[in-house]
Amino acid sequence: MNRDEILQYSQTVCDGLRDDDDGVRREVLAHAGSRWSLGVVHTLGVYGRLRHAEIGRRMHGVTQRMLTLTLRQLERDGLVLRHDFEEVPPRVEYELTDMGMELLVRMVPLWTWIVGNADRFREARQDFDSRHRHTGA
Amino acid sequence: MNRDEILQYSQTVCDGLRDDDDGVRREVLAHAGSRWSLGVVHTLGVYGRLRHAEIGRRMHGVTQRMLTLTLRQLERDGLVLRHDFEEVPPRVEYELTDMGMELLVRMVPLWTWIVGNADRFREARQDFDSRHRHTGA
DNA sequence: CAGTATCCTTGCGGATACTG
DNA sequence: CAGTATCCGCAAGGATACTG
Numbered sequence: 001m002n003r004d005e006i007l008q009y010s011q012t013v014c015d016g017l018r019d020d021d022d023g024v025r026r027e028v029l030a031h032a033g034s035r036w037s038l039g040v041v042h043t044l045g046v047y048g049r050l051r052h053a054e055i056g057r058r059m060h061g062v063t064q065r066m067l068t069l070t071l072r073q074l075e076r077d078g079l080v081l082r083h084d085f086e087e088v089p090p091r092v093e094y095e096l097t098d099m100g101m102e103l104l105v106r107m108v109p110l111w112t113w114i115v116g117n118a119d120r121f122r123e124a125r126q127d128f129d130s131r132h133r134h135t136g137a
Numbered sequence: 138m139n140r141d142e143i144l145q146y147s148q149t150v151c152d153g154l155r156d157d158d159d160g161v162r163r164e165v166l167a168h169a170g171s172r173w174s175l176g177v178v179h180t181l182g183v184y185g186r187l188r189h190a191e192i193g194r195r196m197h198g199v200t201q202r203m204l205t206l207t208l209r210q211l212e213r214d215g216l217v218l219r220h221d222f223e224e225v226p227p228r229v230e231y232e233l234t235d236m237g238m239e240l241l242v243r244m245v246p247l248w249t250w251i252v253g254n255a256d257r258f259r260e261a262r263q264d265f266d267s268r269h270r271h272t273g274a
Numbered sequence: 275c276a277g278t279a280t281c282c283t284t285g286c287g288g289a290t291a292c293t294g
Numbered sequence: 295c296a297g298t299a300t301c302c303g304c305a306a307g308g309a310t311a312c313t314g
Contacts, residue, residue: 023255024255024258024259024262025251025252025255025258026172028251028258029170029175029247029248029251030170030171030172032170032247033166033167033169033170033171034167034170034286035167035286035287036287038166051295051296052295052296052297053295053296063287063288063289063290064296064297064298065287065288065289065290065297065298065299066286066287066288067296067297068296068297068298069286069287075265076261076262076265076266077258077261077262078257078258078260078261078262078264078265084296087295088294088295089294089295089296090294090295090296090297091295091296092295092296092297099254099257099261102250102254103250106246106247106250107247109243109246110166110169110243110244110247111166113239113240113243114162114165114166115162117236117239118160118161118162120215120236121161121162121165121214121215122161123215124213124214124215124236125161125213125214125215127215128212128213128215129213171306171307172306172307173307188275188276189275189276189277190275190276200307200308200309200310201276201277201278202277202278202279202307202308202309202310203306203307203308204276204277205276205277205278206306206307221276224275225275225314226275226276226314227275227276227277227314228275228276229275229276229277
């Protein structure tokens, strides 16, 4: 895929961005990039059906609150399914929907690329910072 | 690419998420999903080199401030190049770096998918909301 | 034209404590 | 166990005015 093909192809992006700017789409994108979503989607993708605490244990640093919020968000977006067994003590399991899986498929290349280029990012950042520290001159 | 291949592949995601949680990577991902970044990257991708005001004109609703901030962010991440001609009146042009182009390549499939599935998102959201309006019962 | 500077609101996300 | 409830700091992002 060369530069021109990309540009042709990315007209779709253009169309998507133009009309209905404050629609669902932008929200979904924002959700996908938010603090814990990718981690949750990935964890559920890899391990399948998991309970609340199991997800939490597999993700470093997430609080109960944020995990719940993230899961609700993903559920609302149709990316995660919530099975409440309505037992006592409570038992709830989460799993990816097909849509969630599809999202994961699209996120993986992006994320892989980001991870693989972390050094270039750091480098660029250092350049920028040094250029801007001393009045840019 | 089937489910299993995805899961294998997405170990990369896992690794990337684990160590160095608050590193550059997560920031880049967040930036990519932030309010105006995708629009700017796409605009520069499609139209090539543009001046500040030209970008602004092609993007609906962005303020001068947010455009500047977004551009700085992208410049700092090494995704956008800034050419200041140091003239009076000022003349500054922006263009994508190769890295910026590479990001765009990874964003397009994701965004295309989101746009193409907007209806499914809306649907899921309505389901969710109606299920939760009346006490879920 | 291409920004700064300033002010302000909103809401994300963390910490902690509590409950059916 | 799987959540709520509450409080809080901070930073994103918008509106507006000003400047070299």
